[in-house]
Amino acid sequence: MDLLQMKNISKNFAENRVLNDVSFSIKEGEVHGLVGENGAGKSTLMNILFGMPVIQSTGGYEGEIHINGKTFNPTSPDNAMDAGIGMVHQEFMLIPGFTITENIKLNREKTTPTFLSKIFGKRLEKLDLKSMAKDAKAALKKLDMDIDEYVPVAGLPVGYMQFIEIAREIDKTQLKLLILDEPTAVLTESEATRFLEVIKKLSNLGIAILFISHRLDEIKKITDSITIIRDGEVVKTINTDDIEINEIAGLMVGREIELSQKEKDERKIEDEDILDIKNLKVNMPGELVKGLNLTVKKGEILGIGGLAGQGKIGIANGIMGLYEASGTIIKQGKKLLLNNPKEALHSSIAFLSEDRRGVGLLLDHSIEFNIAFSSLEVQGKFLKKIGSLKLIDSKAVRKHALKMIEDLDIRCTGPKQNTRHLSGGNQQKVCIARALTLEPDLLLVSEPTRGIDIGAKNLVLDTLISLNKEFGVTIIITSSELGELRQISDRIAIIYDGKVAGILPPNASDVDFGLLMAGEDIEKVVD
Amino acid sequence: MKELINKVGFPRFIISVFLICLIMLAIYLKIPLSGLISDILVRFGMNAILVLAMIPGIQSGIGLNFNIPLGIIFGLIGALISIEFQLSGFTGLFVSIIIAVSLAIIAGYFYGKMLNKIKGDEMTVGNYVGYSIVSVMCIFWLVAPFTSPELIWAYGGNGLRVTVSLESSIAHVLNDFWHFYIGSVRIPTGLLLFFGFCAFIIWIYSRSSKGLSMIVAGSNPQFAISNGINVDKQRIKGTIISTVLAAIGIIIYSQAFGFLQLYNAPLYSAMPAAAAILIGGATLKKATIIHVLVGTVLFQSLLVVALPVVNIVAEGSMSEVIRTIVSNGIILYALTRKEGELA
Numbered sequence: 001m002d003l004l005q006m007k008n009i010s011k012n013f014a015e016n017r018v019l020n021d022v023s024f025s026i027k028e029g030e031v032h033g034l035v036g037e038n039g040a041g042k043s044t045l046m047n048i049l050f051g052m053p054v055i056q057s058t059g060g061y062e063g064e065i066h067i068n069g070k071t072f073n074p075t076s077p078d079n080a081m082d083a084g085i086g087m088v089h090q091e092f093m094l095i096p097g098f099t100i101t102e103n104i105k106l107n108r109e110k111t112t113p114t115f116l117s118k119i120f121g122k123r124l125e126k127l128d129l130k131s132m133a134k135d136a137k138a139a140l141k142k143l144d145m146d147i148d149e150y151v152p153v154a155g156l157p158v159g160y161m162q163f164i165e166i167a168r169e170i171d172k173t174q175l176k177l178l179i180l181d182e183p184t185a186v187l188t189e190s191e192a193t194r195f196l197e198v199i200k201k202l203s204n205l206g207i208a209i210l211f212i213s214h215r216l217d218e219i220k221k222i223t224d225s226i227t228i229i230r231d232g233e234v235v236k237t238i239n240t241d242d243i244e245i246n247e248i249a250g251l252m253v254g255r256e257i258e259l260s261q262k263e264k265d266e267r268k269i270e271d272e273d274i275l276d277i278k279n280l281k282v283n284m285p286g287e288l289v290k291g292l293n294l295t296v297k298k299g300e301i302l303g304i305g306g307l308a309g310q311g312k313i314g315i316a317n318g319i320m321g322l323y324e325a326s327g328t329i330i331k332q333g334k335k336l337l338l339n340n341p342k343e344a345l346h347s348s349i350a351f352l353s354e355d356r357r358g359v360g361l362l363l364d365h366s367i368e369f370n371i372a373f374s375s376l377e378v379q380g381k382f383l384k385k386i387g388s389l390k391l392i393d394s395k396a397v398r399k400h401a402l403k404m405i406e407d408l409d410i411r412c413t414g415p416k417q418n419t420r421h422l423s424g425g426n427q428q429k430v431c432i433a434r435a436l437t438l439e440p441d442l443l444l445v446s447e448p449t450r451g452i453d454i455g456a457k458n459l460v461l462d463t464l465i466s467l468n469k470e471f472g473v474t475i476i477i478t479s480s481e482l483g484e485l486r487q488i489s490d491r492i493a494i495i496y497d498g499k500v501a502g503i504l505p506p507n508a509s510d511v512d513f514g515l516l517m518a519g520e521d522i523e524k525v526v527d
Numbered sequence: 528m529k530e531l532i533n534k535v536g537f538p539r540f541i542i543s544v545f546l547i548c549l550i551m552l553a554i555y556l557k558i559p560l561s562g563l564i565s566d567i568l569v570r571f572g573m574n575a576i577l578v579l580a581m582i583p584g585i586q587s588g589i590g591l592n593f594n595i596p597l598g599i600i601f602g603l604i605g606a607l608i609s610i611e612f613q614l615s616g617f618t619g620l621f622v623s624i625i626i627a628v629s630l631a632i633i634a635g636y637f638y639g640k641m642l643n644k645i646k647g648d649e650m651t652v653g654n655y656v657g658y659s660i661v662s663v664m665c666i667f668w669l670v671a672p673f674t675s676p677e678l679i680w681a682y683g684g685n686g687l688r689v690t691v692s693l694e695s696s697i698a699h700v701l702n703d704f705w706h707f708y709i710g711s712v713r714i715p716t717g718l719l720l721f722f723g724f725c726a727f728i729i730w731i732y733s734r735s736s737k738g739l740s741m742i743v744a745g746s747n748p749q750f751a752i753s754n755g756i757n758v759d760k761q762r763i764k765g766t767i768i769s770t771v772l773a774a775i776g777i778i779i780y781s782q783a784f785g786f787l788q789l790y791n792a793p794l795y796s797a798m799p800a801a802a803a804i805l806i807g808g809a810t811l812k813k814a815t816i817i818h819v820l821v822g823t824v825l826f827q828s829l830l831v832v833a834l835p836v837v838n839i840v841a842e843g844s845m846s847e848v849i850r851t852i853v854s855n856g857i858i859l860y861a862l863t864r865k866e867g868e869l870a
Binding site for chain 1: 731734735736737739740743746747749750752753754755756812813
């Protein structure tokens with residue numbers, strides 16, 4: 001019998017139908033993949049299953065849920081937990097100041113009676129720290145985690161936190177189904193590998209797992225069966241062995257996607273250096289750059305890769321003056337003033353931040369204003385003069401925004417829509433539009449596809465390529481995804497310990513890249 | 528119905544319904560509507576500039592400027608000086624405004640500098656700075672070297688009166704300017720025009736490149752920095768404009784009221800102004816002229832209509848009680864809203 005059955009689930013947000021007749025089921029111990037583009041309805045489906053209040057407050061859902069054959073109608077996360085459903089969210093839900101044990105046993109603490117509790121009831125019982133620690137240890141052990149359970153969570157590496165969240169869920173004795181929402185998004189590659197092993201182990205223990213991820217190779221590797229959702233409807237439920245990655249990707253977006261490297265046509269890469277970085281040091285917490293040397297040729301796409309924390313993110317932020325930097329940067333023969341964002345923008349450098357929602361967008365302003373503002377502020381475009389006053393030229397802004405929305409295929413209700421309500425991919429496109437409006441000759445792009453679904457991902461990358469080709473914009477792209485760097489870059493610099501470990505062509509072997517990322521010497525690698 | 532509530536916003540809906548009930552009650556009780564409307568117009572003109580002072584604060588990112596007593600004090604000083612020199616009419620008004628504005632710019636600058644040191648706690652700190660300044664000024668009013676008999680205590684000596692009559696100086700200058708009647712409703716043209724003028728300047732500024740920089744700095748400081756905007760400078764700018772508007776606002780308020788209120792009076796100015804703009808639909812991140820218009824009209828209408836109605840139906844100073852409940856309630860409501868949500 002199926003452990004979980006969801007039958008004909010539908011959900012409306014106001015007039016928007018986000019789920020339409022979705023049905024699928026999971027057996028005991030099965031690892032079931034749930035894939036779909038951003039906005040396909042995955043999160044809403046999980047919110048329904050987990051009884052999140054947002055569902056009730058927007059009018060509930062239609063359809064039926066059965067657990068072990070019994071009707072289940074979750075109205076709060078408590079219901080879901082009682083029914084044996086656990087969820088590990090995309091964002092960590094841990095209390096930093098508490099120890100690992102305390103986090104794992106939170107609200108399910110073991111207690112011993114005390115004098116006070118006999119009078120005032122169970123809430124005043126004393127914590128039985130020893131037996132709690134034992135439980136925590138056991139849960140961690142199931143995950144092959146060897147860590148002191150008395151350590152506070154604050155300061156642990158992200159990977160560990162993910163495991164602790166899972167330990168918390170599996171410590172619940174009645175756990176039957178574990179929902180993992182994009183669990184590997186924040187993990188490094190080695191952590192992710194280990195994580196996937198743990199998943200396998202859990203499923204052997206008889207726990208069913210619902211695995212939501214953008215990384216199709218993981219889905220393919222780990223799941224038993226897959227449900228693909230597109231625009232709120234189930235496209236297909238299939239055994240994993242019967243489908244290839246390309247096919248999954250195709251079904252997700254509803255069209256064929258070329259995953260392999262695009263054919264490169266001849267482009268003009270000049271001998272002239274557009275940027276010459278010497279001994280750059282950037283003081284960006286967690287991504288320190290420690291004396292980096294790099295030259296960038298005019299017209300090329302330079303990829304910057306490397307593991308998290310090695311400083312690749314710091315480079316672009318340092319050039320733009322967003323974090324304290326020292327060293328020399330020469331752009332086309334002219335020395336760039338450091339620690340001064342305005343100066344960088346005036347030197348025709350534009351930047352797409354890795355922190356899209358924090359740095360890249362004005363979430364509560366319209367799309368058109370987001371697109372126009374940088375160029376208005378820095379270059380004085382989109383202004384009309386009335387006497388000595390310079391006022392924003394709404395007509396020009398609107399016209400430009402409409403053109404950009406069409407050119408980049410930004411899906412929105414119109415140029416007046418606030419960017420907060422756009423999906424990740426469309427937000428990124430707004431950022432690109434803003435950078436384009438500056439007409440830069442050097443574009444710094446950081447993690448352009450982070451948290452973006454596969455369809456939008458390729459659109460974003462295509463846009464970058466066409467920018468480079470048609471307008472001759474030199475692009476420095478920083479990304480954690482080596483695949484995407486290899487897809488579009490001419491050269492790829494791997495950063496290790498705040499310095500360039502080596503520069504490889506995109507068709508170099510996986511092994512070479514791997515070795516460089518692990519800090520091997522370039523000469524050894526090339527031999 | 529639900530759509531209507533969503534579109535108008537919950538607080539505005541409730542207050543409008545309450546207001547309509549009050550008006551119907553007023554008609555039933557045979558209270559002359561024309562008088563009520565005249566009162567609403569005057570009270571709108573009196574208070575609107577003080578509400579307008581909230582806009583630059585919100586736009587530049589310091590939130591609701593609970594420290595408008597700072598600006599108000601310099602407005603009062605401006606008015607006092609013009610009375611001391613026995614100026615009256617429009618001369619008196621403009622001299623008051625010029626003195627007040629120049630002092631408010633200086634004060635606003637230093638206050639803005641201070642706010643840059645306590646980012647994130649502007650509203651709390653602003654409240655307390657307001658209290659402190661008002662208390663310090665209580666001493667100042669006692670020892671200030673004014674000599675005009677209109678200003679000092681009737682029995683002579685040092686120290687200013689608690690309320691100074693403006694009858695012989697600037698009282699009703701703007702209210703009477705170009706005023707006319709529609710039926711028996713009196714339109715205070717000058718008062719409304721002056722507000723319109725101030726609102727127009729703020730509107731133009733918020734569309735200018737300088738104003739936009741300030742708005743962006745307030746709405747996402749990190750975004751602003753990455754576009755080369757000096758966020759601290761923009762915050763100081765917003766604080767100065769807000770303080771200046773408060774200084775002008777109190778002069779306009781006083782000329783319509785007919786009295787200058789010194790000592791503790793400025794303390795009670797921030798809450799109603801903050802409440803009004805929130806009722807109008809502003810959030811702690813976004814505020815426009817429309818919010819000022821809607822909010823001030825609703826808030827002041829409520830007070831004007833409630834007073835006679837409640838006095839007939841119940842007893843005592845219920846109107847004041849209602850004002851307190853509404854203004855503090857709405858501030859509380861707004862502060863519980865999450866970022867980006869409409870109050």
